[in-house]
Amino acid sequence: MQKRQFLAAIGTSTLASAAPAFAASADQRGPTLLTVSGAIGRGNRGPLDKALDQMMVKQQLAFDRAHTFDFEALRALPAVTIRPTLEYDAKVHTLRGPLLSQVVEATGARVDNTLKLVLRAIDGYNVTLTLAQTRRYRFIVATHLDGQPLALGGLGPLWAVFDADRHADIAARPLAERYAQCPWGLYHLDVQPTQAVG
Numbered sequence: 001m002q003k004r005q006f007l008a009a010i011g012t013s014t015l016a017s018a019a020p021a022f023a024a025s026a027d028q029r030g031p032t033l034l035t036v037s038g039a040i041g042r043g044n045r046g047p048l049d050k051a052l053d054q055m056m057v058k059q060q061l062a063f064d065r066a067h068t069f070d071f072e073a074l075r076a077l078p079a080v081t082i083r084p085t086l087e088y089d090a091k092v093h094t095l096r097g098p099l100l101s102q103v104v105e106a107t108g109a110r111v112d113n114t115l116k117l118v119l120r121a122i123d124g125y126n127v128t129l130t131l132a133q134t135r136r137y138r139f140i141v142a143t144h145l146d147g148q149p150l151a152l153g154g155l156g157p158l159w160a161v162f163d164a165d166r167h168a169d170i171a172a173r174p175l176a177e178r179y180a181q182c183p184w185g186l187y188h189l190d191v192q193p194t195q196a197v198g
Contacts, residue, residue: 037063041108
């Protein structure tokens with residue numbers, strides 16, 4: 001995977017101006033870092049606001065309700081530590097954060113391995129995984145890198161990632177190809193139920 005460049009149309013000013021719209025939950029103390037929509041429970045925020053949710057509008061997202069997480073809400077979930085070799089410097093780093101499957105569960109979603117998860121980064125990069133894949137590879141929503149919070153403008157503030165070194169099918173690939181399904185700058189997750197056939 002080549003390093004992705006942020007879209008010119010989405011700069012720091014857009015992120016800063018959008019923060020109040022994301023901090024919709026009364027129990028949140030900080031701005032929302034992750035918005036989860038789709039097949040979730042009741043949610044803790046209302047529908048997408050076309051005036052204030054500018055980045056989501058530009059990326060053509062839509063939802064009637066969502067569950068939002070600020071930094072403290074993510075830190076309150078049980079954390080997992082992984083130590084993968086990263087493609088950017090070919091060194092082992094320590095990443096920490098909750099399991100992606102636990103984040104989905106915390107939204108009140110009916111947890112089913114066939115759920116599809118569309119993970120979207122702030123630059124629009126997105127991947128689709130099943131919940132079963134995220135469990136098999138033990139994806140985390142990393143909030144920390146080497147003991148420090150992930151920075152906006154770097155790989156954060158959130159990174160959906162797993163320990164590629166621990167899975168033979170992934171570790172056999174060249175380092176530059178191991179993290180194609182790991183969007184850094186994660187900010188939105190769409191939970192999609194599998195359509196019934198018949």
